[in-house]
Amino acid sequence: MGLPCGTYNYSYAKDMAILRTKTHWALFIALLVLVFTAPLYWNNYLLGVANLIGITLIAAVGLNILLGYCGQLSIGHASFIAVGAYTAAVLTGTFELPFLVGLICAGLMAGLVGLIFGIPSLKVKGFYLGIATIAAQFIIIWFINHLSITGGFTGIAVPYASIGGFVFDTEASQFYLIMTIAVLCVFLAKNLARTRIGRAFVAIRDNDLAAEVMGINLFYYKLLAFFIGCFLAGIAGSLLAHWIGFMNAEQFSIAESILYIGMVIIGGMGTALGPILGVIFIRLLQQGVMFIAPMLESAFPALPAGFASGVSPMFFGVVIVLFLVLEPRGLAHRWMLFKAAYRLWPFSY
Amino acid sequence: MKSRKLLTLAGVIFLALVMAVMPLMAACAPTEEPTTPTTPTTPTTPAVKGPLKYGMSICMTGVAAEKGSPMGHGKLDCIKYINDELGGINGHPVEAIWYDNAYDSAKAATIVKKLMSDGALFFTTNSSKMMMASMEIANRAGFPGFASFSSPVCTNPPKHIYAQMPDYGDDFAAFADYYMKNIWKGEGKPKLALHLLNNPTGYGARDAALCLVDDLGIELVATEEHTATTISEMESMTRIKAANPDVIFISSTPAPTAVVIKNAFELGLYPGTVIGCAHASFTSALVDIAGASIVEGVYGVFPTCSWGDDVPGMAKMTEYCQAYHPKDYGNMDYITSWAEALIGAEILRLAVESCGYDKLAAGDAAAWECVEKNAIQKINYDVEGLHGPAKYIAGDNRLDKSVRVFQVISGEITAVSGWTDAPRIPYENFPDKFPWAKP
Numbered sequence: 014m015g016l017p018c019g020t021y022n023y024s025y026a027k028d029m030a031i032l033r034t035k036t037h038w039a040l041f042i043a044l045l046v047l048v049f050t051a052p053l054y055w056n057n058y059l060l061g062v063a064n065l066i067g068i069t070l071i072a073a074v075g076l077n078i079l080l081g082y083c084g085q086l087s088i089g090h091a092s093f094i095a096v097g098a099y100t101a102a103v104l105t106g107t108f109e110l111p112f113l114v115g116l117i118c119a120g121l122m123a124g125l126v127g128l129i130f131g132i133p134s135l136k137v138k139g140f141y142l143g144i145a146t147i148a149a150q151f152i153i154i155w156f157i158n159h160l161s162i163t164g165g166f167t168g169i170a171v172p173y174a175s176i177g178g179f180v181f182d183t184e185a186s187q188f189y190l191i192m193t194i195a196v197l198c199v200f201l202a203k204n205l206a207r208t209r210i211g212r213a214f215v216a217i218r219d220n221d222l223a224a225e226v227m228g229i230n231l232f233y234y235k236l237l238a239f240f241i242g243c244f245l246a247g248i249a250g251s252l253l254a255h256w257i258g259f260m261n262a263e264q265f266s267i268a269e270s271i272l273y274i275g276m277v278i279i280g281g282m283g284t285a286l287g288p289i290l291g292v293i294f295i296r297l298l299q300q301g302v303m304f305i306a307p308m309l310e311s312a313f314p315a316l317p318a319g320f321a322s323g324v325s326p327m328f329f330g331v332v333i334v335l336f337l338v339l340e341p342r343g344l345a346h347r348w349m350l351f352k353a354a355y356r357l358w359p360f361s362y
Numbered sequence: 363m364k365s366r367k368l369l370t371l372a373g374v375i376f377l378a379l380v381m382a383v384m385p386l387m388a389a390c391a392p393t394e395e396p397t398t399p400t401t402p403t404t405p406t407t408p409a410v411k412g413p414l415k416y417g418m419s420i421c422m423t424g425v426a427a428e429k430g431s432p433m434g435h436g437k438l439d440c441i442k443y444i445n446d447e448l449g450g451i452n453g454h455p456v457e458a459i460w461y462d463n464a465y466d467s468a469k470a471a472t473i474v475k476k477l478m479s480d481g482a483l484f485f486t487t488n489s490s491k492m493m494m495a496s497m498e499i500a501n502r503a504g505f506p507g508f509a510s511f512s513s514p515v516c517t518n519p520p521k522h523i524y525a526q527m528p529d530y531g532d533d534f535a536a537f538a539d540y541y542m543k544n545i546w547k548g549e550g551k552p553k554l555a556l557h558l559l560n561n562p563t564g565y566g567a568r569d570a571a572l573c574l575v576d577d578l579g580i581e582l583v584a585t586e587e588h589t590a591t592t593i594s595e596m597e598s599m600t601r602i603k604a605a606n607p608d609v610i611f612i613s614s615t616p617a618p619t620a621v622v623i624k625n626a627f628e629l630g631l632y633p634g635t636v637i638g639c640a641h642a643s644f645t646s647a648l649v650d651i652a653g654a655s656i657v658e659g660v661y662g663v664f665p666t667c668s669w670g671d672d673v674p675g676m677a678k679m680t681e682y683c684q685a686y687h688p689k690d691y692g693n694m695d696y697i698t699s700w701a702e703a704l705i706g707a708e709i710l711r712l713a714v715e716s717c718g719y720d721k722l723a724a725g726d727a728a729a730w731e732c733v734e735k736n737a738i739q740k741i742n743y744d745v746e747g748l749h750g751p752a753k754y755i756a757g758d759n760r761l762d763k764s765v766r767v768f769q770v771i772s773g774e775i776t777a778v779s780g781w782t783d784a785p786r787i788p789y790e791n792f793p794d795k796f797p798w799a800k801p
Contacts, residue, residue: 061475258498
């Protein structure tokens with residue numbers, strides 16, 4: 014477990030605790046304080062980026078359960094987010110239902126749609142399943158574009174989220190809402206991985222034949238992984254809809270789906286920390302490259318036309334490639350190594 | 363062992379960078395644009411006062427870069443011209459705060475927030491898609507903006523978002539009117555097929571067609587759609603061919619439009635059938651991508667003048683384009699965005715004169731309200747002849763309402779009609795078809 018020397022477990026509950034030492038608790042509380050006081054010293058833009066990270070994190074946690082823990086490749090994750098977003102948009106915008114009803118229904122609807130597209134997982138796996146889930150990307154988006162209730166190609170406006178008369182109409186209030194739900198989702202995922210269900214997921218991922226021989230119901234657990242992963246995607250979609258305020262199917266492209274896989278891989282598949290680090294890394298990198306072209310054009314006016322704007326996507330791609338080459342096991346693994354090295358420092362033996 | 367240490371070091375550096383990036387992002391907003399013209403110029407008034415911040419969300423990269431890139435160049439060159447040669451706006455330099463949205467909705471949503479945080483007085487986007495990703499955030503905050511290329515949904519119902527030029531629906535209305543008056547010589551109703559990009563660019567035209575075909579006496583026989591990255595439309599064009607249309611209208615961007623026209627050519631559907639394009643399709647990029655011989659005779663609607671037209675703004679725009687971005691010469695998107703920057707500058711001039719710089723310098727909600735009420739809604743500007751006059755009429759958030767019909771003749775995009783006003787299409791009269799237009 015990589016705990017400091019002298020940390021003993023006198024009970025099963027202690028052994029299972031997520032936060033085991035005083036340092037863990039101190040760091041955790043410090044992190045919570047840092048995150049939840051951020052609106053005091055961050056401007057709306059930084060809060061907006063944090064909100065985007067929070068929403069993305071919820072969806073990535075879902076994909077991590079599906080891909081990282083259960084080993085079921087899904088290349089249609091953005092479409093499941095779209096299902097959640099449009100469910101929330103229609104329920105709260107058109108039918109004027111409360112936000113929380115929309116939120117839960119968004120998760121359930123995305124989960125149910127995920128179940129349908131998860132059925133092929135019983136017959137195929139790996140890249141074959143990936144190709145099967147691409148169908149979700151096209152079919153779901155086609156339906157969204159051609160249903161009148163979703164606003165078709167034009168899109169649909171979504172009101173602010175509100176709970177009990179309190180309207181989340183500022184970036185700061187949205188930040189608290191999104192971060193609270195994101196923390197809950199991460200906590201749920203972390204605990205899920207340590208339950209019977211989580212162990213069944215890992216067994217299926219590592220060797221589904223052996224898992225079946227041990228008595229694990231592949232049909233049930235694979236579909237459960239799809240449901241949970243897509244449920245979280247739906248929750249993320251609902252929050253995204255209320256945050257942006259206007260939904261259009263183009264916001265859920267296949268490129269976005271692939272980016273989600275990239276986040277999980279870069280962060281570290283099958284770890285609770287992985288999606289957090291992966292999402293922060295990719296979203297901050299995206300924001301960072303946004304500044305590159307204006308800065309280059311400003312600093313080097315003699316650069317050929319178009320060069321500066323071309324540097325941004327190149328930089329984005331190169332960083333990801335380098336990262337995968339240098340640390341294929343993800344940021345979470347690097348963090349574990351850092352912690353181990355830090356604990357032993359200055360004696361590396 | 364050595365590589366292990368290096369990897370550890372790289373990890374530590376990365377984590378430190380992640381922690382540092384958040385505050386850095388707040389500090390690393392772009393500063394003033396470089397001001398080093400290749401042509402010798404002398405500022406008429408030195409720009410020494412505080413800057414006026416003009417926000418831009420530009421798709422310099424991504425799948426729409428063939429339009430976004432020349433548009434970005436056009437507006438940034440124009441700002442350079444305004445600062446260097448005109449001494450800014452009443453002595454205030456125009457500070458172009460721009461970010462590359464890469465035609466990505468999530469980025470566009472954060473960019474509009476960044477522009478608000480940066481204190482921009484208003485913002486612009488090139489495309490309707492990027493505006494749609496930004497507009498509700500802007501509308502909620504009262505942050506005014508306008509899109510160069512827009513869809514009816516951006517301005518209906520009218521809120522804080524404006525359209526620089528007529529939208530894709532207006533393109534259809536103008537082309538259909540021209541077609542019925544000047545091209546159609548047959549008996550009865552001409553058969554129309556639509557080939558649309560599967561986003562608001564395409565469906566803006568479709569919505570107008572649904573509103574207008576009965577009144578215009580046109581029969582809509584086929585509606586097909588394509589993606590921005592399509593490489594073949596043989597299947598959809600075969601279906602269109604089976605419907606035997608007299609005219610095909612395409613509302614898309616240049617690359618997919620080129621694919622559609624090439625496929626029509628290969629199927630023998632064109633020449634023979636009249637092809638018309640909305641303005642997002644119809645630039646020199648279309649001729650370059652498809653080939654001049656294939657698109658010869660294709661019609662298009664465009665709301666700006668052509669390169670080389672005898673209008674007041676042409677000489678300076680041409681000079682800057684050839685000095686800084688010669689590859690964009692001949693591209694009408696460059697004209698569009700140069701005109702956008704001129705309109706932006708006029709808005710800033712009106713705002714400075716009516717609100718005062720101190721109020722604008724705050725770049726807050728009060729400044730935005732002042733800019734919208736006293737500048738955008740008071741504008742009456744000829745845009746130096748580069749497109750129709752920009753003028754606000756209450757209830758109609760399209761600033762310019764004029765278009766012209768062009769045709770590819772000998773490989774050149776040539777005007778074949780005068781300026782025509784595109785009347786506002788009353789989408790709100792069809793609430794069942796267009797729920798987004800409800801007031």
